[in-house]
Amino acid sequence: MQRYLEGELGEEQFRPLRLQNGLYIQRKAPMLRIAVPYGLLSSQQLRKLASLTRDYDKGYAHVSTRQNFQLNWPELERVPDLLGELAEVDMHCIQTSGNCIRNTTTDQFAGVSPDEVVDPRPYCELIRQWSTLHPEFAFLPRKFKIAVCGSQSDRAAIYSHDIGLALQHDRQGNLGVQVLVGGGLGRTPVIGSEIESWLDIKHLLSYLEAVLRVYNQLGRRDNKYKARIKILVRAMGVDKFREAVHREWSKLKDGDNTLTEKRIEDVRAHFRAMPYEQLDATAEAALLAQHDDPIFKNWLKRNTRGHKVAGYRAVTVALKHRDLAPGDITADQLDHLAELADRFSFSEARTTHHQNMVLADVRERDLHDLWTALQKANLATANAGYLTDMICCPGGDFCSLANAKSIPVSDAIRDRFDDLDYLYDLGPIELNISGCMNACGHHHIGHIGILGVDKKGKEFFQVSLGGRQAESPKIGKILGPSFGASEIPEVIAKILERYVELRQEDELFIDTIHRVGIEPFKERVYG
Structure with missing residues (x-):
């Protein structure tokens, strides 16, 4: 940054460096995009984000559809200091922009939803470790987005991503993944095509590597509007694209990226179930029924959903109210949400691709207290999934x-x-x-x-x-x-x-x- 500001680096030299560190030059000011891998945040990280929006921005941040945070007003020369403070809580902006593999997204209710087949977060983390600073894929023809779904209902929009992954079991109970390729929106909206109906989970990373290699070698670089993988898949046809991937995969299939049971288990160990209490669902429901406030009941019905553990619910914290743009959240609200995460949801919160937040593990008996606290912070709009939750x-x-x-x-x-x-x-x-x-x-x-x-x-x-x-x-x-x-x-x-x-x-x-x-x-x- 110092070399750029002093004129030693020109715009063309600086652009790839700033983009791969999430820094855009927007209409009125720089914009910095902060990575939130698969939407998961600790209360400590929320407090740091609150502090950064006060100290480096105008007091609010924005949740993007890739589950990241964006700051719209940082001063260019202060960005290195901002990045340094992010690093204090293990956060960064790497690969939130540029022609590289972007933040992998997933279901905001991962790990807690009753319709879940398997928790997708460990596999998102494996993809994150594989893709971050991958030397071969730092300058792809165009940006590349991956989404992972582990539930019966797709809440990750996997059909509209460059690669969409649906975790599933075969008839013998073995874990695998359906692979969709070539989805995307933009100028040429396309629904992704299936190239593997079921791939053994141990081959996940090697298969992704094969797909990326084919795209990196054959994707167009002469026209940025035709550079996405969806254009390549359409030009080649799904069958020929699959054949090209399999040729590349034959060189990688049993190599270093093959996932051993130990490697999967080591990562999965970081996503163990929270220390839930053994609650009586009937008793919890009775406690809830004591609250007859119709406004609370509407919020309960619209902004909470079932949980795989009896006596708990997952709560959507709507960032859709009149005072701010959709997806915006103030520094004070971030601090408030961090406090509520500590009180009610094991010090954890999540972002969603619908530009909301989630507290995923709230006891039913605590829902009224949580709602009351959210109301004080203007975070209790009962419209999740409805027209104004846009x-x-x-x-x-x-x-x-x-x-x-x-x-x-x-x-x-x-x-x-x-x-x-x-x-x-x-x-x-x-x-x-x-x-x-x-x-x-x-x-x-x-x-x-x-x-x-x-x-x-x-x-x-x-x-x-x-x-x-x-x-x-x-x-x-x-x-x-x-x-x-x-x-x-x-x-x-x-x-x-x-x-x-x-x-x-x-x-x-x-x-x-x-x-x-x-x-x-x-x-x-x-x-």
Whole structure:
């Protein structure tokens, strides 16, 4: 940094160094992206993040869709000091940007969800150890993203990643992984293709290495818009791509990256179950039933979910309230959340790709006290999974790549749909907003997707319907011509009105869309 500031390093020399350490030059200031491997944080790390946002930024941070944290206002010359303080709590920004293997993401309820097949976190950690500072993959044709799912329901969006991994058992009970390759959003949205239905878990890293080698050798470097692995898989065809991977894998299959039982167990030992109490589920439920506050009951129903251990629940801490942009959290809230993690959830918290936080291990008897404490910090919005729990990228307010400002659109939607009873009647709806075709807001796989576009220097927004990240994943279909920012809340209102008219009993929004298609909605919006 000193050499750059003194003019000894030019922009071209400095760019790869800063990018592979998570430092962007944005529209108004630098942005630093902090790695949170598979979304897992200790309360100590939360407190450090709170301190850093006060000392080096404007008092708030942002949770990204890769489960990382971003600081939007650090001073360039102070970034080395900031990185030094991160290192004090075993955190860094390595490979949060640049053409390398990015942060591996997973289910925010990993290790605690009742529908879990196997805890994916040890395998995310193995991938992290293998991929961090990997000398062969430091300058790939383009950025590379891996997601891992270990549950029956995909909460990691594995079909829209460069590599998606689904952990599963065969009929004999052996652990393996389904391998999906070539998914991705951006300018060319693609659902990933299966190249292995079941791969023995011991071959996980060697197989990933083979995939990356094929991509590194054959991926395009002449056009950054055609450089992602999804373009290579499409150009070669899935079968030929698989053949190329297997040729490469034959050189690696039983080498140093083969996972022994000891190596897996050594890593798995760091993810043992928390020291849970043996609780009487009936007694815990009775304690909960004593609290008849309807607001608490709504939060309990929307923002908590079942746990594999009787008497516990996992809690979603919503970062979607009117005072801040979606995914933003203040330094005071980070400190407060660290305290609550210590009190209620074994000093651990998690980030989610929906730009929320999770306390994964809360006793049911403590839920009312936790809710009361979250309310004091404005972290108890009872909307997890509903329309206003939207994913939204920072957009043109910050990002130099954006075509449009996405945050004002999210604010306008939240203002229009502030009646929680109405949202609950509509049922779960995923609304995702991106400020440009890079799709950081995952608009392609939102039930309702909103994309900022530039038309002769003016901001407009394109709407798509029917996207889905899991359970028969789909890319949404564009409704029609784009709209001005001020029109978007009314457009959404018309779409929801038509849904209410068309839905069958207890039918979800996304299921109605897939049953009737988008034409009835197009007629209502443009008619």
